[in-house]
Amino acid sequence: MALSISRKIKDQLHLVEPITLAEDIFQVLQNQDFKGYVSHIEVEKLTQKYHITAQTLALKLLPIAASYSHAPISQFYVGAIVIGTSGDFYFGTNVEFIGTNIQQTIHAEQSAISHAWMNNEQGISDVIVNYTPCGHCRQFMNELNCASELRVHLPHSQNNQLSQYLPDAFGPKDLAVTHLLLDEQHNQITYSTGDKLAQIALDAANMAHSPYSQSFIGVGLQTTSGKIFKGSYAENAAFNPSLPALQVALNCLLLSGGEFSDIERVVVLERAKNLSYRKMTMDLLDNLSIENVEYICL
Numbered sequence: 001m002a003l004s005i006s007r008k009i010k011d012q013l014h015l016v017e018p019i020t021l022a023e024d025i026f027q028v029l030q031n032q033d034f035k036g037y038v039s040h041i042e043v044e045k046l047t048q049k050y051h052i053t054a055q056t057l058a059l060k061l062l063p064i065a066a067s068y069s070h071a072p073i074s075q076f077y078v079g080a081i082v083i084g085t086s087g088d089f090y091f092g093t094n095v096e097f098i099g100t101n102i103q104q105t106i107h108a109e110q111s112a113i114s115h116a117w118m119n120n121e122q123g124i125s126d127v128i129v130n131y132t133p134c135g136h137c138r139q140f141m142n143e144l145n146c147a148s149e150l151r152v153h154l155p156h157s158q159n160n161q162l163s164q165y166l167p168d169a170f171g172p173k174d175l176a177v178t179h180l181l182l183d184e185q186h187n188q189i190t191y192s193t194g195d196k197l198a199q200i201a202l203d204a205a206n207m208a209h210s211p212y213s214q215s216f217i218g219v220g221l222q223t224t225s226g227k228i229f230k231g232s233y234a235e236n237a238a239f240n241p242s243l244p245a246l247q248v249a250l251n252c253l254l255l256s257g258g259e260f261s262d263i264e265r266v267v268v269l270e271r272a273k274n275l276s277y278r279k280m281t282m283d284l285l286d287n288l289s290i291e292n293v294e295y296i297c298l
Contacts, residue, residue, distance in 0.1 A: 005034045005257040008067040015063035021050055025061060034257035036068050036115070040087030054083060055153050058128040062155070065091040065112075066130060068255055072098050078108035079130050082116050085123035085146075090116040091255055095247070100287045103240075104280070106247050109137040113144070113181075114234060114248045115255050117207075122182050128153045138166040140241040143209075143234070145180035147171070172237050177211045181234055185209060187216045189271055191298060197222055198296065201269035204230040204245060211235065213274040217245040219281075220269075221253065223262040229253050233277070246281045265292040272297065 009026060016022035028042050029035070038046075038061075047057055058081040066079030073096045080092040092112020097104045109127060116124060123146045127133075132154060133141070141147060141162055150162045163169065172180055179185070187206045193199055197220040204218025210233055217233040231249025236242045246268070250260065268281055278295060285293050 004259065005068065006030070009034065009064055012063040012067050016060055018050075021046070021060060024049070025064060029064070036065065036091030036093075036255035036257075037119070038089040043087055043089055054087070054089075055126055055128065055151075055158065058083065058089060058126070059153060059155060059158075061089070062128065062130040065093060065108075067093075069093040069108075070095045070254060072096055073102075080108035080112040081128045082109075082112040082124045083126040083128070084116050084119075084121035085125060086121060088116075088119075088121070090119065090121070092251075093254070095251060095254060097284060097287060100284055104244075104247070104284050106243070106251055107134065107137050107140070109133055110140050110234075110241075110243050111251050111255070113141070114231075114243060114251055117182060117234070118230060118232070118248060118252050122184060124150065124182065126151045126153060130155060133165060136241050138162065139169075139238045140234075140236055140243070142166055142169050142171045143181040143236050143241075145182045147180075170238060172211070175212065175237055177237065179209075179211060181209045183209075187271075189216060189269075189298060191269065191296065195267070197228065197265060197267045198269065198294070200228055200230045201267040201296070204232040204249075205269050205271065207232040208245065209234050212237065212239070215271065215273045215275050215277075217268070217270045217272075217277050217281075219245040219249040219266065221249050221266045222264050223253070223258060224264045225262070227256070227258070227262075229256070244277050244280060246277075246284055260288050260290075263288070263290050265294075266290055267294045267296065269296040269298065
């Protein structure tokens with residue numbers, strides 16, 4: 001599973017300078033089976049060794065983050081890294097799906113943010129990305145509990161406030177929403193099950209950020225090797241930048257060094273009120289040729 005991503009990362013190491021840093025980061029990732037993540041402990045070691053800031057380190061590692069890209073349509077590879085309030089680095093990348101609608105796409109900033117979210121980060125200080133964020137991603141970032149302090153760093157421009165990219169913004173406050181994305185959440189959804197994967201989907205639904213529709217969706221997926229990933233729905237004040245639960249789970253799989261072909265079973269749990277993601281979710285799972293799927297409607 002990690003063999004393919006290790007080769008992709010090796011192909012990008014020449015873009016990381018100095019070469020000793022490239023060697024060091026490859027060793028860090030290899031030691032953790034190529035999960036797209038660097039702990040604050042390793043970040044501190046590397047910043048001290050190379051006398052650079054965490055933000056500069058993240059900028060240097062963007063080619064590695066872009067190695068996780070799955071972009072069969074655009075052939076355009078975006079890498080992103082967010083720095084959690086813990087100091088941990090979470091990689092993100094763009095993800096595209098052939099043969100289905102383009103709305104199924106995951107943007108790199110969404111990828112990195114949801115990666116941090118599923119690892120229980122409750123705040124983000126910095127977003128580092130190799131291309132200027134599109135309007136979709138600017139709006140998605142505006143949903144965060146840290147949006148007003150969030151700093152965006154690009155190879156050609158650092159230390160920018162999100163408000164510079166999204167002036168006169170529309171966001172949660174315009175809809176009287178005060179509980180924001182990354183805030184601790186429990187949606188009080190109950191379901192009795194002895195199935196571990198269904199319990200994971202339930203836990204993910206209880207984490208879902210859905211203040212506008214009040215429809216809560218969670219996904220649990222299991223690989224052939226027994227690894228389990230979860231995904232929670234992340235809704236947005238502007239609606240269209242919302243990120244479906246299945247995409248969040250698939251993103252976590254890819255950023256662990258896995259591939260879609262590794263998926264053995266999926267459980268989708270949804271408490272639908274004003275909308276439902278059932279059809280969109282099933283369409284994508286069918287597109288990925290995943291047959292062992294259970295849908296639970298509460």
